[in-house]
Each structure stands twice: as C-alpha cells, then as structure tokens.
Amino acid sequence: MKDTGALLSDLQRATFLQNIRNLNGQEGVFTAVRSHVNKTYQQQVDRHLVGVDCNPWYLAGALRHAFAHGALTATPQNVQPQAMGTVARFLSRGLFQCMDTEFRERVRQFEQMLDG
Structure with missing residues (x-):
C-alpha cells in the first residue's frame, strides 16, 4: 500500500481528495471507518478528515477492510443513509480509473520492449 502514492500526480491526488471531501456525508463515513482499522490507516483517515494531503488509496483500503x-x-449509525454507497462508488471508480491508466502504461512499455 505504501507505494501507491506515486500512482497519482500531486494535482490528481489533490483533485481526487477534494472531490471526496465534497461528497455529502463523507466525513461521517470515514469517522465510522476509522475505529475499525490499524494505526497506519487511521493516520491517513485523520489527515483526510482535517483536510490535509493523504493517500486516497488508504481511504479506500480502510473502507474495504x-x-x-x-x-x-x-448503514452505520450517525452516517447519512446514502453516504456509504456514494463514497464507496466514488472510491471504486477512482481505483478502476487508476488501474486502467497503470495497465495501459505497462502495456505500452511492454510493446516498446518488443519493438525495441
């Protein structure tokens, strides 16, 4: 997980995090998730909740865990009814887009090696 920070540029990460922070109920979601994950994930969730840079893939990992x-x-207590689904869908779409980009780049590099 620790190497995933490089999968997004600084601008992409900042934009992605801002979009998460704009989701209705996201604060309640991550507050509810926080107590169920280890210290490393808690630190990333805490950073997110106070509005500073963090690794969004730790947020997704915390939710999955x-x-x-x-x-x-x-539908955890004290979380807006549809917030969990909204946050989960957003993180899921972000993960799939990131994986797709990474896969395309690796295929491009492989094809270059073959053409080499």
Missing part, C-alpha cells in the same frame, strides 16, 4: 471484516455495515 472495515466491510470485509464485518465491522461495518452499509
């Missing part, structure tokens, strides 16, 4: 281990439901 909390759900996968059964500690979090789709």
Whole structure:
C-alpha cells in the first residue's frame, strides 16, 4: 500500500481528495471507518478528515477492510443513509480509473520492449 502514492500526480491526488471531501456525508463515513482499522490507516483517515494531503488509496483500503471484516455495515449509525454507497462508488471508480491508466502504461512499455 505504501507505494501507491506515486500512482497519482500531486494535482490528481489533490483533485481526487477534494472531490471526496465534497461528497455529502463523507466525513461521517470515514469517522465510522476509522475505529475499525490499524494505526497506519487511521493516520491517513485523520489527515483526510482535517483536510490535509493523504493517500486516497488508504481511504479506500480502510473502507474495504472495515466491510470485509464485518465491522461495518452499509448503514452505520450517525452516517447519512446514502453516504456509504456514494463514497464507496466514488472510491471504486477512482481505483478502476487508476488501474486502467497503470495497465495501459505497462502495456505500452511492454510493446516498446518488443519493438525495441
């Protein structure tokens, strides 16, 4: 996870984080998730919640971890009813776009090597 910070440029990360922060109910989502993850993830969630730069993939990982281990439901207490789904969909789309970009670049490099 620690190497994922390089998958986005500074501008992409800042824009992505700002878009997450603009989602209705996102603060409640990450507050609910925070207590279910380890210290490294908590630090990234804390950074996000106070509005400073963080690694958005840790936010996605924290959400996945909390759900996968059964500690979090789709509608946790004190979270706006549709916020969890909104945040999860946004992070999921971001992850897929990032993976697609990374995959295209690796294929391009591989094809260059073959043409080499």
